[in-house]
Structure formats: C-alpha cells, structure tokens
Amino acid sequence: MNGLHLIADLYGCRCDLALLKERTQLQTLCVDACKEAGLTVLGDYFFQFTYDNGEPAGVTxxxxxxxxxxxxxxWPEDRNVTLDVYVCNYSRDNSALAKAVYDRLIEVFAPVETVGHRVVRGHIEMPPTEGV
Amino acid sequence: MNGLHLIADLYGCRCDLALLKERTQLQTLCVDACKEAGLTVLGDYFFQFTYDNGEPAGVTxxxxxxxxxxxxxxWPEDRNVTLDVYVCNYSRDNSALAKAVYDRLIEVFAPVETVGHRVVRGHIEMPPTEGV
Incomplete structure (x- = not known):
C-alpha cells in the first residue's frame, strides 16, 4: 500500500471568491481536476456551509x-483553503497524477502563501526473494 | 484554520477480516466513531471494491x-489500513475529539504495527492587538 499524500494549506487565495463559497463550482473543479489527471473518481460528497442569513459561508x-x-x-472569509491529495500505488505509480491535481488546484486558487507537506505512506511491498 | 491532522498506516490488523472487506460494516464503524467522539457528520461516501468473481476486495x-x-x-489481502482524521479548530479545539476517533479505530483494527504522522495545519489566527 505504498503511496504519496500531498498536503497543502493555502493562504490568501486570489481566485474568484465564488470558487471558495459555492459548492457546485468547487465540486466541479475538484472532480474534473482528478479526471483530467487520469485518476478514477468513484464518488464525492461536498457540503455547503451557510451563515444564519442563508448566504454561502464556505465548502467542505x-x-x-x-x-x-x-x-x-x-474559509472564504480569510481566502484560505486546505487541500489533501492522497494516491496509493497499488497497480501503478500514481504519484505524478497526484502531483498534477495538486499543482492544478493550487494554480487555480493562486494563494499568496502555500505551506505544503509531502508524506510517503506505507511500505513498498517487495516481491519475495526466490530461495529464501 | 488551525487544525490537527492525524495520519496512520496500519499493518497486520488482527480485527475480524469482515471489517476490512464489507462496506457497510466499515462505514458504520467510522460514522459511529465520529459521532461518539462528538464530531458532526455531514455526509459520507464509501465504495466497495470487488474481485472479478464478485467477492469483496476492500473498501475505501x-x-x-x-x-x-x-x-x-x-487492503484486506494484507490486513492493512490507512487512516486520516483531520479536524480544524474554528469555533473550538477539536484536537481531543480527533485523537479519540483515531485511538478508537486503531483499537478496533488492532494492528501489529502502526506508522503514524501528526501534522499541525494552518496558522493559529491571533486576535488583533488593540492600538496596533
């Protein structure tokens, strides 16, 4: 189950504010970015937060x-976003596809500051050595 | 958007194998663990992988x-699991609730080996200093 988990906290996103506030726009962006990179979307769930007056207040x-x-x-009020892209390399190495989605979304959000982490997860499963 | 992201790769899980293979069982465990810890579940999406013969082959x-x-x-064939629990501390400190879910699930899976990472995400937003 070796894989790559890319983590980013994005500050001061200079994109259209609607992208941080409107569920459908963000959902479409994320699903399309995964598909365009060649990843296989099985399903998704996005939730629209709202203020007491019904105005959109962020998306998760x-x-x-x-x-x-x-x-x-x-967090549209601060123009902040947190992003995770995690891929396992079970049947092929998907690291480049994860990086493509990650880079694409950061390009769209256009943050002033990005704090990133890169976590290599899981052991690489080695084939059994003959005769051992 | 300060928060805590707990990451674990679990090897050799000694739980009932059905928990790693059956979507409904895993979904119920995860959703209930979040609720029992006091976190607010908005929705979920779980997918059942199957082998060519229709037998269950893991859940995501x-x-x-x-x-x-x-x-x-x-990954039931290897009895491995990867787990992420990420909470933001927007209106209260949810770190202890995240740790409760994380510990509860690891207790249930009962892995032989756990490789964990703890990522503190986001700046702590400081209130503006008066007169500055």
Missing amino acids: GTVVLAESHLAIHT | GTVVLAESHLAIHT
Missing part, C-alpha cells in the same frame, strides 16, 4: 478515488 | 465532518 468536501482520495476545505 | 471511504474529514482505505 471529498472525492473518493480508486487510487485513494482528495479532500478540500475552504 | 470518507466521512465529511463539520470539523473537516475522516478518510480510510483497506
């Missing part, structure tokens, strides 16, 4: 992938 | 929380 959501998942949470 | 899923998310992926 996940895209479940055959290769693992994407998760995103937005 | 996410629980979307008001506080952020839980994500889980299982």
Whole structure:
C-alpha cells in the first residue's frame, strides 16, 4: 500500500471568491481536476456551509478515488483553503497524477502563501526473494 | 484554520477480516466513531471494491465532518489500513475529539504495527492587538 499524500494549506487565495463559497463550482473543479489527471473518481460528497442569513459561508468536501482520495476545505472569509491529495500505488505509480491535481488546484486558487507537506505512506511491498 | 491532522498506516490488523472487506460494516464503524467522539457528520461516501468473481476486495471511504474529514482505505489481502482524521479548530479545539476517533479505530483494527504522522495545519489566527 505504498503511496504519496500531498498536503497543502493555502493562504490568501486570489481566485474568484465564488470558487471558495459555492459548492457546485468547487465540486466541479475538484472532480474534473482528478479526471483530467487520469485518476478514477468513484464518488464525492461536498457540503455547503451557510451563515444564519442563508448566504454561502464556505465548502467542505471529498472525492473518493480508486487510487485513494482528495479532500478540500475552504474559509472564504480569510481566502484560505486546505487541500489533501492522497494516491496509493497499488497497480501503478500514481504519484505524478497526484502531483498534477495538486499543482492544478493550487494554480487555480493562486494563494499568496502555500505551506505544503509531502508524506510517503506505507511500505513498498517487495516481491519475495526466490530461495529464501 | 488551525487544525490537527492525524495520519496512520496500519499493518497486520488482527480485527475480524469482515471489517476490512464489507462496506457497510466499515462505514458504520467510522460514522459511529465520529459521532461518539462528538464530531458532526455531514455526509459520507464509501465504495466497495470487488474481485472479478464478485467477492469483496476492500473498501475505501470518507466521512465529511463539520470539523473537516475522516478518510480510510483497506487492503484486506494484507490486513492493512490507512487512516486520516483531520479536524480544524474554528469555533473550538477539536484536537481531543480527533485523537479519540483515531485511538478508537486503531483499537478496533488492532494492528501489529502502526506508522503514524501528526501534522499541525494552518496558522493559529491571533486576535488583533488593540492600538496596533
């Protein structure tokens, strides 16, 4: 179950504010970015937060992938976003596809500051050595 | 958007194998663990992988929380699981609740080995200093 988990906290996103506030826009962006990178979308769930007056107040959501998942949470009042893209390399190395989604979304959000983490997860399963 | 992201890769899980293979069982465990810890479940999406003969071959899923998310992926053939519990501390400190879910699930899976990571995400937003 060796895989790559890319984590980013994005500050001061200079994108259209609607992208951080409107569920459908963010959902479409995330699902399409995964598909365009060549990842397999199995399903997704996005939730629209609202203020007491009914105005949109941020979005939180996940895209479940055959290769693992994407998760995103937005704070439009501060123009901040947290992003996770995690892929396992079970049948092929998906690291470049994860990086493509991650880079694409950061390009769209256009943050002033990005704090990133890169976590290599799981052991690489080695084939059994003959005769041992 | 200060928060705590707990990451674990679990090897050799000694739980009932059905928990790693059956979507409904895993989904119920994860959703209930979040609720029991006091986190707010907004929705979830779990997917059942199958072999060519239709037998269950692992489960992947996410629980979307008001506080952020839980994500889980299982490899029953190796008895391995990857787990993420991420909570933001927007209106209160949810760190102890995240740790409760994380500990509860690891207790249930009973792995021989756990490789964990703890990522503190986001700046702590400081209140503006008066007169500055």
